Amino acid sequence: MAGMFQAARGRERPITAFVLSGGGNQGVGQVGMLRALLERGHRPDVVIGTSVGALNGSRIATDPSLESVDRLERVWLGLRGEDVFPGNALRRAWNLLRRDDHLIPNDGLREVIRAADPAATFEELQIPLRVIAADLVTGDEHVFVRGPLHEALLGSAALPGIFPPVRYNGYTLVDGAVVNLIPISHALAGPVDRIFVLDVSDPLGERPIRSPLDVAIRAFAISRDQRFILELQWVPKEIEVVVLPAPHDEREFLDFSGGRVIIDEAYHLAMRALDDVEAQPRPLRRRASTGQRHRRWWRRLAS
Secondary structure (H helix, E strand, C coil): CHHHHHHHHCCCCCCEEEEECCCHHHHHHHHHHHHHHHHCCCCCCEEEEECHHHHHHHHHHHCCCHHHHHHHHHHHHCCCHHHHCCCCHHHHHHHHHCCCCCCCCCHHHHHHHHHHCCCCEHHHCCCCEEEEEEECCCCCEEEECCCECHHHHHHHCCCCCCCCCEEECCEEEEEHHHCCCCCHHHHHHCCCCEEEEECCCCCCCCCCCCCHHHHHHHHHHHHHHHHHHHHHHHCCCCCEEEECCCCCCCCCCCCCCCHHHHHHHHHHHHHHHHHHHHCCCCCCCEECCCCHHHHHHHHHHHC
């Protein structure tokens, strides 16, 4: 492994990984982050994503261009809550009463994946992609790197109890956020010099609990904070980690309105963060984004 990192350092352009978190409707912020990165010439050599981050990342891995960002922007700005979470309250209650394994069918989620238009298979991608999902039966973390792509994306975004689990390659898959919401460690499977983290997930404790969905998202946040701290500790000292700041987003989980404002804010925050990084005379091991959550992580790492 050390030899591979030394070989990477001899290249003119740093070997770069994009790591995209889950986050439901907050995934719209990643569109602005991706635009900033690509405009600044940061092209990924590998993309790693969980849940909605896997969806956004799959489009960039298919074609790492601003045209792909434009497509993602059109998809996100056209979304409504009923597109992703179809079905009225009576139908959802009936699914629960008849002891089904989900409240909402995943037809709407399939359509979002289709609209983003990623490649049909991993092998057709321009950039290597790693999609994270959880196995509901064994609790294992699965990393998909080959074969049909759309089913892997569907499994990675299958929020437990809300969407049906996805049967794929003999596994029973649910949302990758259950096991690894911000999958930094998978960027270390090959040589890499710099990792950009596009984390749009909720800061722990900042979103009011108004619904069962909020309970599930908060539970993910508790495990996410612990896992992210551990994954940062595993990163070798010579690799730079840049965590882009997330835009402010207080929308409820089913609310897909206001995407334009969030994309623009994410873009400007990312641009300022990249200004700061590029102004440094040499890479730093850790580059924290602004925000209370990231300051807490950095304090705990230093303790």
